[in-house]
Amino acid sequence: xxFGRISRRxxxxxxxxxxxxAAAGARPAFAAETTIGFIYVGSRDxxxxxxxxxxxxxxxxxxxxxxxxxxxxVPETDAVEKTIESMINLDGASLLFPTSFGYxxxxxxxxxxxxxxxxxxxxxxxxxxxxxxxxxxxxxxIDEAQYISGIVAGYTSKTGKLGFVAAxxxxxxxxxxxxFALGAKLxxxxxxxxxxxxxxxxxxxxxxxxxxxxxxxxxxxxxxxxDGPKTMVENAARRGAMVCGYHVDQSPLAPKAxxxxxxxxxxALYPKFVKMIAAGESIPNFYRGGLKExxxxxxxxxxxxxxxxRKHADEIKAKFLSAEGYAIFKGGLVDNKGKTVIAAGTDxxxxxxxxxKMDYLVEGVIGATS
Amino acid sequence: xxxxxxxxxxxxxxxxxxxIRVSTxxxxxxxxxxxxxxxxxxxxxxxxxxxxxAMSAYGISYLTGSPxxxxxxxxxxxALLGALHAGICSLPRVNDVAVGxxxxxxxxxxxxxxxxxxxxxxxxxxxxxxxGWWSDIPQVRAALRVNVLFLIGVAxxxxxxxxxxxxxxxxxxxxxxxxxxxxxxxxxxxxxIRLRATMVGGFLAGIGGSFLxxxxxxxxxxxxSSGQGITAVALVIFARWDPLLCLWASLAFGGAAALGPALQxxxxxxxxxxxxxxxxxxxxxxxxITCSPKRTLTGAPAELSITR
Numbered sequence: 001x002x003f004g005r006i007s008r009r010x011x012x013x014x015x016x017x018x019x020x021x022a023a024a025g026a027r028p029a030f031a032a033e034t035t036i037g038f039i040y041v042g043s044r045d046x047x048x049x050x051x052x053x054x055x056x057x058x059x060x061x062x063x064x065x066x067x068x069x070x071x072x073x074v075p076e077t078d079a080v081e082k083t084i085e086s087m088i089n090l091d092g093a094s095l096l097f098p099t100s101f102g103y104x105x106x107x108x109x110x111x112x113x114x115x116x117x118x119x120x121x122x123x124x125x126x127x128x129x130x131x132x133x134x135x136x137x138x139x140x141x142i143d144e145a146q147y148i149s150g151i152v153a154g155y156t157s158k159t160g161k162l163g164f165v166a167a168x169x170x171x172x173x174x175x176x177x178x179x180f181a182l183g184a185k186l187x188x189x190x191x192x193x194x195x196x197x198x199x200x201x202x203x204x205x206x207x208x209x210x211x212x213x214x215x216x217x218x219x220x221x222x223x224x225x226x227d228g229p230k231t232m233v234e235n236a237a238r239r240g241a242m243v244c245g246y247h248v249d250q251s252p253l254a255p256k257a258x259x260x261x262x263x264x265x266x267x268a269l270y271p272k273f274v275k276m277i278a279a280g281e282s283i284p285n286f287y288r289g290g291l292k293e294x295x296x297x298x299x300x301x302x303x304x305x306x307x308x309x310r311k312h313a314d315e316i317k318a319k320f321l322s323a324e325g326y327a328i329f330k331g332g333l334v335d336n337k338g339k340t341v342i343a344a345g346t347d348x349x350x351x352x353x354x355x356x357k358m359d360y361l362v363e364g365v366i367g368a369t370s
Numbered sequence: 371x372x373x374x375x376x377x378x379x380x381x382x383x384x385x386x387x388x389x390i391r392v393s394t395x396x397x398x399x400x401x402x403x404x405x406x407x408x409x410x411x412x413x414x415x416x417x418x419x420x421x422x423x424a425m426s427a428y429g430i431s432y433l434t435g436s437p438x439x440x441x442x443x444x445x446x447x448x449a450l451l452g453a454l455h456a457g458i459c460s461l462p463r464v465n466d467v468a469v470g471x472x473x474x475x476x477x478x479x480x481x482x483x484x485x486x487x488x489x490x491x492x493x494x495x496x497x498x499x500x501x502g503w504w505s506d507i508p509q510v511r512a513a514l515r516v517n518v519l520f521l522i523g524v525a526x527x528x529x530x531x532x533x534x535x536x537x538x539x540x541x542x543x544x545x546x547x548x549x550x551x552x553x554x555x556x557x558x559x560x561x562x563i564r565l566r567a568t569m570v571g572g573f574l575a576g577i578g579g580s581f582l583x584x585x586x587x588x589x590x591x592x593x594x595s596s597g598q599g600i601t602a603v604a605l606v607i608f609a610r611w612d613p614l615l616c617l618w619a620s621l622a623f624g625g626a627a628a629l630g631p632a633l634q635x636x637x638x639x640x641x642x643x644x645x646x647x648x649x650x651x652x653x654x655x656x657x658x659i660t661c662s663p664k665r666t667l668t669g670a671p672a673e674l675s676i677t678r
Contacts (some may be wrong), residue, residue: 042592042593043489194630199642209391210634211381214635217380231591234587235587295407367634367639368639
């Protein structure tokens with residue numbers, strides 16, 4: 001299928017580019033109309049990670065003078081380099097958003113070095129000084145929104161047992177699990193969060209099985225970190241459990257069971273990036289932010305959320321939005337094996353790069369990273 | 371029990387529940403492939419048929435509001451794909467394995483293409499029958515919520531077993547599979563028998579797909595099958611072309627799929643990748659134990675291109 005896609009692109013657009021090129025000479029790198037390329041690892045409408053990015057791309061399409069080209073289901077291999085090449089050479093893209101974690105090293109780094117005049121904005125990677133200056137990595141502290149979900153879940157759960165369906169034990173996922181668990185403990189100090197790893201980003205049958213096993217264990221509020229939360233949300237709601245969403249708002253799937261959720265806010269961030277480039281400003285190579293910077297947001301509360309939970313969650317949200325900020329990972333933090341992972345007295349603020357190397361599960365989480 | 375937890379019992383219950391929930395697509399695809407292979411042809415395209423069945427069932431159920439019409443649509447789609455496979459294979463010097471692989475890619479590709487607008491909407495699902503009414507424990511009740519397709523599949527396995535031994539058309543399929551010359555000498559068209567067998571196989575695989583999208587996990591998305599169709603084709607060899615063994619093998623695979631998440635949920639967290647791989651390790655082990663360089667696999671139809 002890869003073959004079909006590439007050859008079609010080459011044939012149709014290659015043909016078009018040839019005619020254009022012959023008529024108007026070489027295309028300038030920055031035309032009056034800016035072309036922006038979006039590359040997704042999965043399906044653009046997966047009710048999850050890729051859809052969140054596609055919503056951001058849709059927001060860019062509304063800006064006059066901006067043309068968006070998109071390609072979905074591009075694997076995290078050499079295939080992404082081919083896609084980037086064709087977006088640059090055939091579509092004239094000058095800004096690229098390869099949105100999947102695994103694209104960054106070595107693929108984006110290599111492409112950015114090859115095309116030093118173009119911009120590459122990668123989601124989730126860790127840009128370092130050694131990487132090309134025209135590449136950048138941006139990401140959102142979605143754990144802030146997960147923390148809010150955790151508070152709401154902690155108040156809503158009757159059994160005090162929460163569940164988390166996770167894909168892989170990588171730092172970003174562990175950070176979400178820990179933030180959710182810590183938020184829940186704020187609401188109910190005895191709350192536990194049980195995590196099940198499915199092993200990959202999109203495993204619908206495993207996700208459904210994990211959801212059922214958690215509910216069998218007495219879990220009554222669930223959330224997840226997988227690419228498409230639809231399976232978890234629908235199966236949990238069918239069993240009468242409550243859910244917190246992830247990536248995008250899944251409340252239409254389970255209106256009664258949906259409490260709140262941690263959502264990306266790319267439709268606010270991407271137009272900001274484009275305006276910065278249009279104004280001649282440079283986007284910081286290492287771009288991070290949370291609720292305050294409008295990179296993440298929380299879903300509106302569902303009807304099952306109590307007034308008490310709303311009040312507490314809104315208080316914490318206000319702290320995240322305040323000038324001094326709020327630290328989720330405070331000193332004296334113990335992991336679920338009893339080891340102190342953050343020494344007493346040293347609060348790790350959200351921007352602390354140490355948090356992006358997280359390899360532990362905090363006290364109150366049932367599960368293991370390996 | 372007061373807190374709603376039943377501890378380690380969950381694992382056995384989850385494996386039982388998983389065997390019932392997860393096994394149905396395996397069961398339908400493997401029974402369908404069993405019929406096709408017994409007629410002397412191998413259809414590797416059933417992965418594509420499964421995915422097409424899942425997509426068309428979801429689409430029709432969403433458009434008409436009736437999951438049963440969706441089920442029927444999945445079966446018809448499967449039968450048509452089966453007819454396509456059989457049609458191409460009836461041309462001279464065509465390799466059925468290669469055609470199967472091509473149709474697998476065609477089926478999944480077409481389903482992803484046509485299924486794009488179906489990812490977001492929610493379609494009506496097939497109902498479940500509650501067999502856990504006698505129990506007060508919610509976990510038991512949940513494990514015993516059985517879909518009627520599972521029951522049909524379970525009933526179909528012994529029926530096929532009997533049909534292959536005792537009915538006229540069962541014997542005809544086997545004759546075509548064991549010796550096409552014998553079937554021809556009896557005045558039957560081998561191609562026609564294989565066409566019908568492949569269409570029935572496709573029909574069943576399509577029904578298996580509808581279970582995925584209309585019952586469990588219960589929605590359409592592109593990762594839905596993740597190779598279950600091709601696993602089920604391998605299951606047939608594993609089950610020695612015996613419908614009854616297909617049933618047990620499907621149940622074992624379903625139960626094994628539930629094992630990883632269930633063990634993690636009770637706190638056995640180390641090595642979950644290993645537990646997730648359990649069904650494949652099981653297959654490999656049985657293959658190694660039962661294979662022999664001196665003879666072909668027992669029960670293999672003699673006309674099958676992989677054993678010939």
